[in-house]
Amino acid sequence: MRPFRYHRPADVAEAVAVLAAEPEAAYLAGGTNLVDLMKLGVQRPDLLVDVTRLPLDAVEELPDGGLRIGATVRNSDLAAHPAVRRDYPVLARALLDAASGQLRNLATTGGNLLQRTRCVYFQDTGKACNKREPGTGCAARHGQNRDLAVLDWSDLCVATHPSDLAVALAALDAVVEVHEPDGPRDVPLAALHRSPGEHPERETTLERGTLITAVRLPALPAARHSTYRKVRDRASFAFAVGSVAAVLDLDGDVVRDVRLAYGAVAHRPWRAYRAEEELRGRPFSPELAARAADAELAEARPLRHNGFKLPLTRAITVRTLTELAEGARS
Amino acid sequence: MSTGAVGRAHPRLEGREKVTGTARYAVEYPVDGVTYGWAVPAAVVRGRITRVDAAPALALPGVLAVLHHGNAPRLAPGPDRGLWLLQEPAVHYRGQFVAVVVATSLEAAREAARLVRIDYDAGPHSTVLAADHPGLYRPDQVNPSYPTDTAEGDFDAGYAAAPVRMDATYRTPAYHNSPMEPHATTAQWRDGRLLVHDSNQGAAPVQATLAELFELPREAVRVVAEHVGGGFGSKGYAKAAVVLAALAARQVDRPVRLALTRQQLFGPIGYRTPTIQRVRLAADADGRLTAICHDSITQTSTIREFAEQVAVYTRSMYAAPHRRTTHRLVRLDVPTPFWMRAPGECPGAYALESAMDELATAVGIDPVELRIRNDAAVDPDLGQPFSSRNLVACLREGAERFGWADRDPTPRARRDGRWLVGTGVAGSSYPARARAAAASATARSDGGFLVRIDATDIGTGARTALWQVAADALGVPPERVEIRIGDSDLPPAGVAGGSMGTASWSWAVIGACEALRVKLRQVPGGAPADGEVTAEVSTADEVRDQPERPRYAYGAQFAEVRVDVDTGEVRVNRMLGVFAAGRVVNPTTARSQLIGGMTMGISMALHEEGVLDERYGDWVNHDLATYHITGCADVERIEAHWIDEQDGDLNPAGVKGIGEIGIVGTAAAITSAVCHATGVRVRDLPVRLDKLIALSPLA
Ligand SMILES: Cc1cc2nc3c(=O)[nH]c(=O)nc-3n(C[C@H](O)[C@H](O)[C@H](O)COP(=O)(O)OP(=O)(O)OC[C@H]3O[C@@H](n4cnc5c(N)ncnc54)[C@H](O)[C@@H]3O)c2cc1C
Numbered sequence A: 001m002r003p004f005r006y007h008r009p010a011d012v013a014e015a016v017a018v019l020a021a022e023p024e025a026a027y028l029a030g031g032t033n034l035v036d037l038m039k040l041g042v043q044r045p046d047l048l049v050d051v052t053r054l055p056l057d058a059v060e061e062l063p064d065g066g067l068r069i070g071a072t073v074r075n076s077d078l079a080a081h082p083a084v085r086r087d088y089p090v091l092a093r094a095l096l097d098a099a100s101g102q103l104r105n106l107a108t109t110g111g112n113l114l115q116r117t118r119c120v121y122f123q124d125t126g127k128a129c130n131k132r133e134p135g136t137g138c139a140a141r142h143g144q145n146r147d148l149a150v151l152d153w154s155d156l157c158v159a160t161h162p163s164d165l166a167v168a169l170a171a172l173d174a175v176v177e178v179h180e181p182d183g184p185r186d187v188p189l190a191a192l193h194r195s196p197g198e199h200p201e202r203e204t205t206l207e208r209g210t211l212i213t214a215v216r217l218p219a220l221p222a223a224r225h226s227t228y229r230k231v232r233d234r235a236s237f238a239f240a241v242g243s244v245a246a247v248l249d250l251d252g253d254v255v256r257d258v259r260l261a262y263g264a265v266a267h268r269p270w271r272a273y274r275a276e277e278e279l280r281g282r283p284f285s286p287e288l289a290a291r292a293a294d295a296e297l298a299e300a301r302p303l304r305h306n307g308f309k310l311p312l313t314r315a316i317t318v319r320t321l322t323e324l325a326e327g328a329r330s
Numbered sequence B: 001m002s003t004g005a006v007g008r009a010h011p012r013l014e015g016r017e018k019v020t021g022t023a024r025y026a027v028e029y030p031v032d033g034v035t036y037g038w039a040v041p042a043a044v045v046r047g048r049i050t051r052v053d054a055a056p057a058l059a060l061p062g063v064l065a066v067l068h069h070g071n072a073p074r075l076a077p078g079p080d081r082g083l084w085l086l087q088e089p090a091v092h093y094r095g096q097f098v099a100v101v102v103a104t105s106l107e108a109a110r111e112a113a114r115l116v117r118i119d120y121d122a123g124p125h126s127t128v129l130a131a132d133h134p135g136l137y138r139p140d141q142v143n144p145s146y147p148t149d150t151a152e153g154d155f156d157a158g159y160a161a162a163p164v165r166m167d168a169t170y171r172t173p174a175y176h177n178s179p180m181e182p183h184a185t186t187a188q189w190r191d192g193r194l195l196v197h198d199s200n201q202g203a204a205p206v207q208a209t210l211a212e213l214f215e216l217p218r219e220a221v222r223v224v225a226e227h228v229g230g231g232f233g234s235k236g237y238a239k240a241a242v243v244l245a246a247l248a249a250r251q252v253d254r255p256v257r258l259a260l261t262r263q264q265l266f267g268p269i270g271y272r273t274p275t276i277q278r279v280r281l282a283a284d285a286d287g288r289l290t291a292i293c294h295d296s297i298t299q300t301s302t303i304r305e306f307a308e309q310v311a312v313y314t315r316s317m318y319a320a321p322h323r324r325t326t327h328r329l330v331r332l333d334v335p336t337p338f339w340m341r342a343p344g345e346c347p348g349a350y351a352l353e354s355a356m357d358e359l360a361t362a363v364g365i366d367p368v369e370l371r372i373r374n375d376a377a378v379d380p381d382l383g384q385p386f387s388s389r390n391l392v393a394c395l396r397e398g399a400e401r402f403g404w405a406d407r408d409p410t411p412r413a414r415r416d417g418r419w420l421v422g423t424g425v426a427g428s429s430y431p432a433r434a435r436a437a438a439a440s441a442t443a444r445s446d447g448g449f450l451v452r453i454d455a456t457d458i459g460t461g462a463r464t465a466l467w468q469v470a471a472d473a474l475g476v477p478p479e480r481v482e483i484r485i486g487d488s489d490l491p492p493a494g495v496a497g498g499s500m501g502t503a504s505w506s507w508a509v510i511g512a513c514e515a516l517r518v519k520l521r522q523v524p525g526g527a528p529a530d531g532e533v534t535a536e537v538s539t540a541d542e543v544r545d546q547p548e549r550p551r552y553a554y555g556a557q558f559a560e561v562r563v564d565v566d567t568g569e570v571r572v573n574r575m576l577g578v579f580a581a582g583r584v585v586n587p588t589t590a591r592s593q594l595i596g597g598m599t600m601g602i603s604m605a606l607h608e609e610g611v612l613d614e615r616y617g618d619w620v621n622h623d624l625a626t627y628h629i630t631g632c633a634d635v636e637r638i639e640a641h642w643i644d645e646q647d648g649d650l651n652p653a654g655v656k657g658i659g660e661i662g663i664v665g666t667a668a669a670i671t672s673a674v675c676h677a678t679g680v681r682v683r684d685l686p687v688r689l690d691k692l693i694a695l696s697p698l699a
């Protein structure tokens, strides 16, 4: 492990300034991802700027009915927050389905969004990985890729984004508040993560050194009727092999509004706009939900070991939406 | 006089120390001037090291040495070439330890390990087991010393003539032991003597191996393993960590601590070989077996032969006039497979017990009844009566407790909302053996007793069980007895393995306690007025002279699973096992062994899979985030029961061993339950949703 220095900034401006001045520094939040990767030699910062004492740990209910979640709010605290449980059950569910109790007590909102892929080749410095070392090749493309992407991958990288929280936030049209050397800025969550394309080493649209300060959820009364369905290889403590975040708003039988996002299928949380389009304004039925999923997955290109993700994602789309619809009717 | 400590539930003697963190494990002993070793794995699968450049590593502050084949102290070649570490430039598998860095801090050692530059000449490699691998051969014997193949009657003719037949091939992947405490050692040389605090399942064999490698008299090596955080077989023998630590400590002339990382446990410490098993069964219309054949294909390394005895289970489990078993092996460029909880029986029973379930369906007989009908009166392999055989009792009691009676065998007949529900059963057996051991018992003038034996408690509760046995043998309340284990300075005893620990050790402990009582009869007042009186015995002669005969523990596992019809997710509603394992010394720790074994069987059935990347020649999911093992949430209800079994032909304590029997049939019970729930028989483990998603009406 590379020797590193540790710094506790006094405020947001200082944190951002330090990162701007130190090319090999990194923010440290809960450390549950970064420290592991440092031990593995995958990330090698020489300075850790600990953001957990910055005043970014509040959950505020906004006057318009939305919610602002500080970047250092712990995943377990966020999942337990009454406003989250009441107004955005999809978010609480996604958080509670992730990792373990101990990890959620440490993991933060900002750190969760910026966690790195769980691609096993990325985590092993003895193997080729364009994301870790651009130009070395992608061992997963023709290797063991059961857990990896079916949508929007490139020949240079087929990794998925592992976060459950990000999938829920994608469905909720969250906005990420960031601080750059020039000052604060808003980034829609949907625009935070990138496709791998030619540059898998660039995972987000943020410039290096940008600090996430909060995540804002717009008011969305329909989200009271929302849920997250995660499928994994054991009952707890495993990353998703498929997941869906769904908000369904029915007017009688007709879909007035719907928000749908998928996890474990792409390099970023996958907002299923095409499926939503298919559903909106039509009378809900499981068949319609299946058609919507098919529309969304039409361009999917499964890899050698992950073809099952397509029927799986389709199945949980239909099942989750149907259950939400039944819940709304009863 | 018996005080009745045996048979009573008692928490582990060291439980408080463990949960409060004061129990010391191998790398936790305070040692002055200690340094830290970090093992460097080979980055190629097969080849030769052409150059080692240690300079950048040595330039780091705190780095004391980089050991490699070019400069490491010489070892005598022992029986296991895999332990002849840092002696030659040859690389036999990816991950083989080819260098060790020693530094004054763990962090410096780790960073320096990254900086050691090693160049290789790499050749082509073969790392994937296949039924048609050109390298398949017939080993001379299988682990530990069973005949490779057996045949009785005429299988081919018997099979061809039978009205009911089943023929299926089952596959299991590589499984990794990955105990909670990694293989870890603190090594110190003092005046030519070697002291290691080491995590192992038996101090004496480690002592013997180190003495051989370093060309020392045994007495010059002391191995201490007071607390051990699991091993599941992988610590049954000296492994790389202890050899590397001892080499490094000799080189830098300072104490060295070396613990393998989690990733380094996936290969170099051994693992359960992948298996390809073809089972053919034939029966008459009443389900009586007429022909049984079990052909096993497994792998070993190019370094050393390890032939897992996969089909041996089938030799003694069920009776039939025509029987055949075979083992074929292939040498691959992989680490040497090794013992993992119930080596042989565990994968073998998965195949045979699954096949019995398939036969039950084919012949239309309940799977419990089918097994009862095919119970063996005498050992089909040896032709001798069993010391005791209570498989049928386990099946009957299990069926009763589980509520098996009204089971509708039709697949997909039971539903609970979106869940398909099914049940399954399997039989289990595991040999009840014992090894020679020595123990001593000492009476003190204060009325206390000290019992000493080099047994190892790998977390099972062995220490507590022996303490209970000793108290009864001495005829005193257990509070007056102190027990000391886990040190090669103590009277020698064999490894904690093969479910032989308690049987072997209690034999010696009882012998020593009885010998002490005889001695004390000569002492006025029956207790030493001052000083001590000690008796030491060895069971070598008794164990050697015990007549050969089939001795086995038995069990029956029952499982109820549910499968999400839309996604194929499998969950285990409940698991119940009934076992016949002789006398149960301590119900608390016995239950935890049995449910632990069954939990590991759930893990095998549903979760575990070493995923090998052929190009790199190693397992890519080499940590516990990606190599899934069953978690608490996967075990909803689990019960272990045992029948009261008195078997006077075992050993003085009448115990059969319980460490392994729990896992043996479990995976078959679960996969059969999945088949009952869904109608889909998965024959390559693990059963994961990928293999069931085709069922989904929504997919
Ligand atoms: C075994 C295991 C299982 C897991 N299972 C799941 C799961 O099922 N689902 C799931 O979603 N997650 C899972 N996780 C991942 C876990 O949720 C993340 O590790 C965690 O959310 C990261 O948050 P952190 O605060 O610890 O981030 P850190 O590790 O501290 O940081 C992660 C990254 O974010 C950067 N960063 C942190 N905060 C900020 C900020 N405010 N601004 C800018 N950059 C920042 C850091 O520099 C670093 O690059 C699992 C993790 C483990 C180890």
Ligand code: SF4
Pocket (backbone or CB within 6 Å): A117, A119, A120, A121, A122, A128, A129, A130, A131, A132, A137, A138, A139, A140, A141, A148, A156, A157, A158, A159, A200
């Ligand atoms: S998929 Fe991406 S992260 Fe994985 S090996 Fe390829 S480039 Fe690296």
